[in-house]
Amino acid sequence: MASTNSKPRVHYGWVVLIVTFVTLLVSAGIRSMPSIFMLPFEEEFGWSRGGISGVVSIGIFLYGLVGPFSASVLLKYGIRRVMVFSLALLAAGLVVTPWMQALWQFEILWGVVAGLGTGMMANVLGVTVANQWFVKRKGLAVGILTASAATGQLLFLPLLARITVQTGWRTSVYTAVGVLVVLMILVAVLMRNHPYDVGAAPYGSEEKSKPAPFRGNIFSAPLLALGEGLKNKTFWLLAGTFFFCGFSTNGLIGTHLIPACGDYGIAEVTAAGLLAFMGVFDLFGTTFSGWLSDRFDSRWLLFWYYGLRGLSLLYLPYALGSGPLNLMIFSVFYGLDWIATVPPTVKLAAREFGKEKSGMIFGWVVVAHQIGASAAAYGAGTVREWLGSYTVPFVAAGAVCLFAALMAIRISKREPQLA
Template sequence: MSISAVDIGQHALRRTPRIHPAWTMVAVAALALIAAGSFTTIAGLITEPLVETKGWSRTGIGAAVAVNMVLYGVVGPFAAAMMDRYGLRRVTSYALLALIASSGLTAMFTPSVFWFVLWFGLAVGVGTGSITTVFAATVANRWFYRRIGLATGLLTAAGVFGQFAMLPLLSVLLERADWRAPVLACGALATAALLGVLLLLRESPAAVGAVRYGADHGTEPADTDGRVNPFARTATAVRDARFWVLASMFALCGATTNGLMWSHFTPAAHDHGMAATTASGLLAVIGVANILGTVSAGWLSDRIEPRLLLAVFFLGRGVSLALLPVLFTSGWSPDLVAFAVVFGILDVATVPPTLTLCRRYFGVDSALTFGWISVFHQLGAGAMALTGGLIRDINGSYTPLWITAALACLIAAALGTIGSRIR
């Protein structure tokens, strides 16, 4: 009788009682998130080589990136619904397969920018959109009764690690080969993640004869029916005013992070005479600090009221943004490095407490609901990316943008504190 790889993985999980299998799921899910994250920031790395070698316009390449970003936000809630209906491992595997295929097709078959939009914009957008914080929330909800904030923080940090920590390695590959090398490297990482998912990822603790971490059989909920219409469940959530409070807060969150820093920090730094390489280095510092902030926020979310955490995080972010105009110089300075560290710590730290509130308000539907809330995050990011350009064109300076963003953080802090008071 033959033994499959899945059987071997199942047996391995059952043989290690000293380490709860929930932590194995975190490790496997983290690898998938790192792989997906590596695809989300590679566009900026390969844009110039594509312009030089392919002769494509930046507008055409930008169209692919725009499709990618929209799908990254929109696909999440649908992926969460499919994970409930068809299985966590199956949906994650298909998403990683899409990333693997798209990396190969992008590198080997892109005769025109249309195909780049198709492979990199559409396929990568769907693949990465299926493996985001919604995926992290699903894994954490299914496998943890206690320490769910820490688990969420670790998984969110994994996505951030993939987005930023992989860039130096991918840059080296680009210098030593061409633009195809980093694209294929991301595909290889997705392949490793797929093997881990197929071997070790399980649908629930019951599949390995366990209960959620920190739970006992008396606290475990009854199995939910995956056949429940996800749109009906979403309709229930959107009728709750607290959904709109969290969605509005997260729209402001996206506006004051992705839409602000990744779109306008480098041009603003250029206005102060700073080289692009220096600005990129400061953004890298922000990315590294993200990991510390996210993991710490997850740990704190298990111990401190999440509404208080959100208020502190948004207030701190607002103060840092208000001070940025007077901190800008033409090069590295201790003040700018301190800003990068502080802003980085607070950047993605809002995710774990928001997920905790989603779980408190919406129970078993929290992952799906958070997926829709994340759509508003992307909408806020896009709106700020556009608004920042308009402010710069009209005013000739980015200073009003930083003040506007600081005020938005104050509003988000207020929204975060009142969520549970509204029914």
């Protein structure tokens, strides 16, 4: 008989990582759907670009605000239970969406419900999984899970854009609901909360210890973590750089690149393909960033990521007006850097505040990210209405990224943790 102490060939942490990756990419794909619906909603309902952008802005903000609290909820109630509940909430909002008739209904379904549902399955989920299941290769795990956001666009946006053009946006919504139902079953069957649940130690460790129970209130614990962070210079620099990160990624490009392409006569499916193309390169770029963050100074990684992103955004207005080749160059250059900032930011937060608090601290850093994204989503749509062009928002985003690069190298190389 085989020894009961023999180790499995594949550590179950990698199974958990794959399930989490799929969940995050589906959540990211669904979260990006309003960028596809912006033009159809203008045509069918007569809603303004600014009004639709305002709904997207609310969803982005709530997506970020939920993060610190989701970290404590995940620790208290378990990763699997929270994931299933969040997927069910998101599916419920999607099911009702085809019957909406007024902008306020869109605000509730996609500003509030979708914002809360996807917020529970945000980057904080990936950080929590990496902390629970990995000692070795943690940076790589965070990079892979972070890359799922771009991969979600890679898999979903072109398909959903084609369905929207050919059969209408309602069919796209029901397609997403079907994917969510299948995913809920997958999570319920395969997901586990902690290595102890399968009698294993975290990957890279030999210690099979039962997880410590979550102590404290799920609402007060994140607020106490925030209070600790506010006293720390590194927290402010991480939150500040991440504000500009959100301003220049999902708030601006993720929300407005497709309608911006429409201003230049570029078809919606083609524009969605550009975002997907970025997703291909971000999958490699962010995963490689996780590998780099295990080996190099994360401050200088952030310096280069923000600096190169700023240059690519300054190039975008020229690329939009000068043909497909230049847009392709932008997509490759920008895509490699889309969310490569996450792994080094996570590492710096964990180094400064420790493993137990890093999820909640990073959650508050993500709140800053989403405030920036929310401002860009609403502001860019409003500026487009005023000026008839996205040039000013794109150039402004490029400039603030260059400023963020300078902020990154101001982070202290090593500071003691606060008591």
